[in-house]
Amino acid sequence: MRHALIGAFLAAAAAVPGFANDYTIMAPASPGGGWDSTARTMQEVMQAEGISGSVQVTNVPGAGGTVGLAQFVASSSGDPSQLIVGGYVMVGAILTNASPVSLADVTPVARLTGEAVAIVVPAESPIQDIKGLVDAMVADPGAVSWAGGSAGGVDHITVGLLAKAAGIDPTKINYVAFSGGGEATAAILGNQVTAGISGLGEFLPQVEAGTMRLLAVSSDARLDGVDAPTLSEAGYDVVVQNWRMVAAAPGLSDEQKAQVLADIDKLAKSAGWQKALADKGWADTYLAGADFEAQLAKEIESTSAILKDIGLVQ
Amino acid sequence: MDTFAFLLQGLATAFEPMMLLYALIGVTLGTAVGVLPGIGPALTVALLLPVTYGLDAAGSLIMFAGIYYGGMYGGSTTSILLNTPGESASVITALEGNKMARAGRGGPALATAAIGSFVAGLIATLMLAFLAPHVVKLALVFGPREYFALMVLAFVTVSAAFGESALRGLVSLFIGLALAMVGIDQLTGQTRLAFGVPQLLDGIEVTTLAVAMFALGEALFVAAQGPDGGPGILAIKGRVRMTVQDWARSWKAWLRGTAIGFPIGSMPAGGADIASFLSYAAERNLTKHPEEFGKGAIEGVAGPEAANNAAAAGTLVPLLTLGLPTTATAAIMLAGFQQFGLQPGPLLFASAPQLVWGLIASLLVANVMLLVLNLPLIRFWILLLRIPQPWLYGGILVFATLGTLGVNPSPVELAMLVIFGTMGYLMRLFNYPIAPVVVGLILGPMAEQQLRRALSISQGDWTTLVQSPIAAVLLLLAAVALIVPMILRARGRGDALSQIGAAED
Numbered sequence: 001m002r003h004a005l006i007g008a009f010l011a012a013a014a015a016v017p018g019f020a021n022d023y024t025i026m027a028p029a030s031p032g033g034g035w036d037s038t039a040r041t042m043q044e045v046m047q048a049e050g051i052s053g054s055v056q057v058t059n060v061p062g063a064g065g066t067v068g069l070a071q072f073v074a075s076s077s078g079d080p081s082q083l084i085v086g087g088y089v090m091v092g093a094i095l096t097n098a099s100p101v102s103l104a105d106v107t108p109v110a111r112l113t114g115e116a117v118a119i120v121v122p123a124e125s126p127i128q129d130i131k132g133l134v135d136a137m138v139a140d141p142g143a144v145s146w147a148g149g150s151a152g153g154v155d156h157i158t159v160g161l162l163a164k165a166a167g168i169d170p171t172k173i174n175y176v177a178f179s180g181g182g183e184a185t186a187a188i189l190g191n192q193v194t195a196g197i198s199g200l201g202e203f204l205p206q207v208e209a210g211t212m213r214l215l216a217v218s219s220d221a222r223l224d225g226v227d228a229p230t231l232s233e234a235g236y237d238v239v240v241q242n243w244r245m246v247a248a249a250p251g252l253s254d255e256q257k258a259q260v261l262a263d264i265d266k267l268a269k270s271a272g273w274q275k276a277l278a279d280k281g282w283a284d285t286y287l288a289g290a291d292f293e294a295q296l297a298k299e300i301e302s303t304s305a306i307l308k309d310i311g312l313v314q
Numbered sequence: 315m316d317t318f319a320f321l322l323q324g325l326a327t328a329f330e331p332m333m334l335l336y337a338l339i340g341v342t343l344g345t346a347v348g349v350l351p352g353i354g355p356a357l358t359v360a361l362l363l364p365v366t367y368g369l370d371a372a373g374s375l376i377m378f379a380g381i382y383y384g385g386m387y388g389g390s391t392t393s394i395l396l397n398t399p400g401e402s403a404s405v406i407t408a409l410e411g412n413k414m415a416r417a418g419r420g421g422p423a424l425a426t427a428a429i430g431s432f433v434a435g436l437i438a439t440l441m442l443a444f445l446a447p448h449v450v451k452l453a454l455v456f457g458p459r460e461y462f463a464l465m466v467l468a469f470v471t472v473s474a475a476f477g478e479s480a481l482r483g484l485v486s487l488f489i490g491l492a493l494a495m496v497g498i499d500q501l502t503g504q505t506r507l508a509f510g511v512p513q514l515l516d517g518i519e520v521t522t523l524a525v526a527m528f529a530l531g532e533a534l535f536v537a538a539q540g541p542d543g544g545p546g547i548l549a550i551k552g553r554v555r556m557t558v559q560d561w562a563r564s565w566k567a568w569l570r571g572t573a574i575g576f577p578i579g580s581m582p583a584g585g586a587d588i589a590s591f592l593s594y595a596a597e598r599n600l601t602k603h604p605e606e607f608g609k610g611a612i613e614g615v616a617g618p619e620a621a622n623n624a625a626a627a628g629t630l631v632p633l634l635t636l637g638l639p640t641t642a643t644a645a646i647m648l649a650g651f652q653q654f655g656l657q658p659g660p661l662l663f664a665s666a667p668q669l670v671w672g673l674i675a676s677l678l679v680a681n682v683m684l685l686v687l688n689l690p691l692i693r694f695w696i697l698l699l700r701i702p703q704p705w706l707y708g709g710i711l712v713f714a715t716l717g718t719l720g721v722n723p724s725p726v727e728l729a730m731l732v733i734f735g736t737m738g739y740l741m742r743l744f745n746y747p748i749a750p751v752v753v754g755l756i757l758g759p760m761a762e763q764q765l766r767r768a769l770s771i772s773q774g775d776w777t778t779l780v781q782s783p784i785a786a787v788l789l790l791l792a793a794v795a796l797i798v799p800m801i802l803r804a805r806g807r808g809d810a811l812s813q814i815g816a817a818e819d
Binding site: 061063066067070096097098099100142143145150151152156174176177178179182183185186187189190192193205206208209312 | 453454455456457458498499500501502503504505512513515516582583632636637638639640661722763767770771773
């Protein structure tokens with residue numbers, strides 16, 4: 001019902017002609033990463049679909065997006081043409097870095113895409129399923145080393161949540177952070193660690209080639225073409241999605257907010273965006289407006305709790 | 315079809331006139347951005363990715379290949395002529411290269427860099443074509459403890475031969491290590507030494523430090539000498555081309571650089587910078603002209619430049635065989651593959667042979683094109699040194715500042731540039747070597763993280779470091795490199811070594 005209302009409102013807003021806004025999208029990361037490619041894909045599609053006449057992308061890398069976020073909050077207030085891309089990693093980074101600005105200082109617009117986290121072991125590992133892995137952790141948490149992305153990031157948080165769900169002390173987990181970019185994958189392939197955790201897309205080619213065994217995924221339901229149970233199915237109440245979102249400047253009027261929302265909605269529903277998602281293998285997890293804000297608040301709360309449990313945030 | 319037939323087919327594609335044009339655009343752009351400090355090949359490929367949407371897969375890959383190799387090569391030009399390294403892998407080139415340029419031997423220095431890059435690129439690309447599946451198996455054996463041992467070897471070999479100035483060298487190294495601590499700790503996510511400045515959270519950018527220390531520090535030093543002082547630059551002395559002796563001294567260094575660079579580049583946590591350091595250390599130890607090191611020894615340019623290009627080809631080994639991007643540029647090339655609906659990974663060689671071989675063939679073409687483009691340009695490049703010193707250094711300052719700020723436009727970055735520039739000036743004034751600071755900043759975090767990862771995996775058991783045969787051998791080599799010079803010195807044979815260490819700025 002609520003979706004229908006928003007939809008109708010958005011359709012009405014979109015029907016008003018002459019609203020080809022110019023946008024500047026900040027990617028708070030270096031060129032080439034996930035946020036940067038999200039921003040640049042948005043740029044492409046918004047221009048190609050005529051949603052906006054001119055879209056610029058700027059990169060402000062650093063500290064899980066918090067450097068860019070701070071600059072965005074400081075310089076964009078009240079300007080409806082400024083957008084910033086971000087994601088779940090930012091939620092954790094804001095907490096671990098004790099960032100002076102947070103997502104409460106911007107206007108979240110919509111979640112655009114997302115990816116489940118996958119848990120794997122090297123093909124030679126004696127561990128056959130997720131239960132075997134968790135049992136090994138119960139026996140001796142330190143003996144199970146996990147290779148994953150940056151400390152306090154989505155991979156680390158998922159391991160913490162899994163430990164908690166299995167009744168293991170999250171401060172005891174042996175999480176080895178790698179600086180992304182395939183280094184963690186190399187450590188798993190080289191049999192250097194017990195298990196690995198990262199975005200599903202990063203592991204799938206290895207799983208298909210038979211060099212890794214996929215034990216579980218963190219999605220809320222089974223994924224098409226992925227032969228592994230979800231963590232909830234396996235009996236651990238953990239659902240994690242590494243999502244990417246777009247937010248607008250702080251201090252916008254309701255009208256300006258509605259206009260940005262309308263443009264992003266048009267983007268998310270356009271054929272060009274759907275094609276780009278398919279090409280890049282990104283899942284469409286579009287969630288906009290108040291629904292997204294409610295979901296975001298919930299995740300910030302649970303992330304904050306688990307980071308305290310792991311001991312990364314006091 | 316066998317490997318060779320695939321390669322020929324790839325070459326046929328790469329030699330089509332349009333493809334040659336793309337390759338030319340690629341190497342030109344690559345060289346240009348390699349020359350600009352701060353703007354690396356990763357950024358260029360990222361910015362050009364949307365441009366290639368209109369091209370076919372082969373065309374855009376050829377362009378990427380050109381940018382990739384061009385960027386690796388371009389960095390050497392400014393290192394040699396202006397003492398301003400464009401990226402971290404050409405920091406070491408500046409050591410001997412700039413000394414040569416000042417002595418009027420800029421032509422041979424640039425030539426040995428260009429030809430060395432070509433030779434290394436050629437051999438390494440062929441190794442990529444024929445040996446990739448085997449090399450990658452070796453590379454995967456390297457885990458945290460083996461990487462740590464490799465870093466220790468690099469530390470020791472780069473800093474051990476400081477001769478008389480061992481203390482000064484170590485002081486510089488430790489300044490670099492201290493600077494390396496700044497920012498978020500990778501393994502725990504906690505902040506160190508950032509003092510609440512958000513721009514410091516990601517640590518100190520290597521290019522900012524290198525440009526400040528080398529270029530700014532030197533400009534200040536020259537300015538402080540007054541109008542009549544200064545070391546003076548001789549634009550051209552002797553031939554612009556390499557002499558027979560230059561060739562004789564270079565070719566072994568090229569081959570050794572390639573042999574060091576390719577395997578290290580193939581390692582997921584290796585990299586062109588480590589390869590260039592190790593190559594420099596090797597040349598310094600093996601040279602028959604130790605007295606020239608630190609004053610412009612051609613081997614010291616030939617080896618590292620070959621090593622960084624070979625490492626660039628090596629980086630493609632894990633990318634093509636495992637789908638693992640191990641550098642920023644490789645990560646963006648991965649995105650380029652995905653744009654054409656290809657999923658790089660363990661199956662890529664089997665599922666899209668045309669494209670993989672097309673890429674390898676275009677790397678060969680790009681390599682030849684770079685040489686053809688750059689050798690004749692050397693004459694023009696060295697004219698830069700004819701510019702009167704005040705103008706030249708003024709230009710270097712503008713160029714260095716723009717390059718650094720262009721990538722990271724923030725006042726904090728500018729402040730860092732000035733502070734480190736002043737530091738570089740003071741270190742020069744008091745005769746402290748500068749390169750170890752940069753080496754410390756690059757290797758410090760890697761060594762620290764790998765050590766902590768290794769200990770985390772072994773649950774705190776230090777013996778893990780010598781339980782792996784590879785790690786044990788590397789550590790042993792490091793120990794030998796540390797102890798042998800000490801013994802030599804104790805026996806009174808330290809003259810050669812102290813000469814090596816002299817005048818090492």
